[in-house]
Amino acid sequence: MMLLTQALFALGLQPPPGQSEFIPLNELPASEKLPAAPFLIAAYAFVWVAVMFYLWTIWRRLNKVEADLDALARKTPPR
Amino acid sequence: MKKAFAPLLVVVAIMFVVAPFLIANAPYESTMGLIQKIFYYHVPSWFAMYIAIGVCGVASAVYLFKGTLIADAYATAGAEVAVVFGLCGLITGPLWGRVAWGVWWQWDVRLTTALLLELIFVAYLMVRQFGGPGAEKLAAATAIFGTATAPFVYKSVDIWRTVHPNTNVIPTLKPSMGGPFAFSSLAFILLSTLLVTARVHLAKRQMMLDELYLAHEEES
Numbered sequence: 237m238m239l240l241t242q243a244l245f246a247l248g249l250q251p252p253p254g255q256s257e258f259i260p261l262n263e264l265p266a267s268e269k270l271p272a273a274p275f276l277i278a279a280y281a282f283v284w285v286a287v288m289f290y291l292w293t294i295w296r297r298l299n300k301v302e303a304d305l306d307a308l309a310r311k312t313p314p315r
Numbered sequence: 316m317k318k319a320f321a322p323l324l325v326v327v328a329i330m331f332v333v334a335p336f337l338i339a340n341a342p343y344e345s346t347m348g349l350i351q352k353i354f355y356y357h358v359p360s361w362f363a364m365y366i367a368i369g370v371c372g373v374a375s376a377v378y379l380f381k382g383t384l385i386a387d388a389y390a391t392a393g394a395e396v397a398v399v400f401g402l403c404g405l406i407t408g409p410l411w412g413r414v415a416w417g418v419w420w421q422w423d424v425r426l427t428t429a430l431l432l433e434l435i436f437v438a439y440l441m442v443r444q445f446g447g448p449g450a451e452k453l454a455a456a457t458a459i460f461g462t463a464t465a466p467f468v469y470k471s472v473d474i475w476r477t478v479h480p481n482t483n484v485i486p487t488l489k490p491s492m493g494g495p496f497a498f499s500s501l502a503f504i505l506l507s508t509l510l511v512t513a514r515v516h517l518a519k520r521q522m523m524l525d526e527l528y529l530a531h532e533e534e535s
Contacts, residue, residue, distance in 0.1 A: 272350035
């Protein structure tokens with residue numbers, strides 16, 4: 237019984253079957269290929285767009301505050 | 316800093332134009348190939364976030380214990396910039412992971428803690444926006460907890476088993492990869508500093524506007 241358990245255990249430890257063939261990368265079906273370039277470009281573009289958008293929001297908020305300051309200065313009579 | 320702002324902005328813009336050329340000339344990593352080049356934007360984004368978190372944390376502590384209004388302005392600026400760069404890290408990471416690991420996301424310790432760190436600073440901004448009177452102090456306390464979390468996020472890859480590369484990757488970079496990486500990191504850190512400065516300027520003008528409104532109402 238113990239021998240059988242050990243045999244089953246050893247069977248479980250067997251390495252997976254070896255690779256039976258090598259497939260060149262350019263022969264992989266299109267569905268299995270994942271080109272890196274679009275992902276790389278998307279990552280770089282996202283950083284640029286996010287930073288530009290944030291800069292734009294600061295600029296827009298600053299313009300609004302400056303306009304409010306000007307409006308308030310016009311309303312306040314000079315001393 | 317006011318006088319240096321415009322020239323520094325030009326320098327940073329030039330650095331961001333030059334960086335892709337340096338990155339393109341860096342060698343491909345042996346196992347990941349082209350996709351590994353996301354590294355040159357991904358890691359510096361986190362560096363920029365950590366700088367902004369540091370500003371937010373220190374300024375929040377000063378505001379909480381001394382009540383200095385300018386410290387509150389720095390804390391808000393730091394939190395906003397931290398969220399922007401955190402988002403950059405959280406988007407560029409899965410784009411890299413999809414090709415390198417075959418999945419967009421893994422609930423492993425580095426990715427999960429990084430997401431939580433981002434959410435803490437989003438929470439900071441939401442508390443300030445919708446928290447009503449006294450929200451600034453509550454937000455400052457949140458920022459201190461967020462800042463205390465940041466070192467754990469950075470070291471998480473060394474402490475726990477994770478699919479993410481560990482921190483040893485950076486000091487062991489070969490000069491051909493380390494040069495472009497250092498250049499890119501410097502550009503991101505400078506950009507982070509400039510964005511914080513610009514946001515602090517906006518906060519100062521807002522404070523001036525609030526004071527003028529109060530004075531105007533008292534007069535009328």
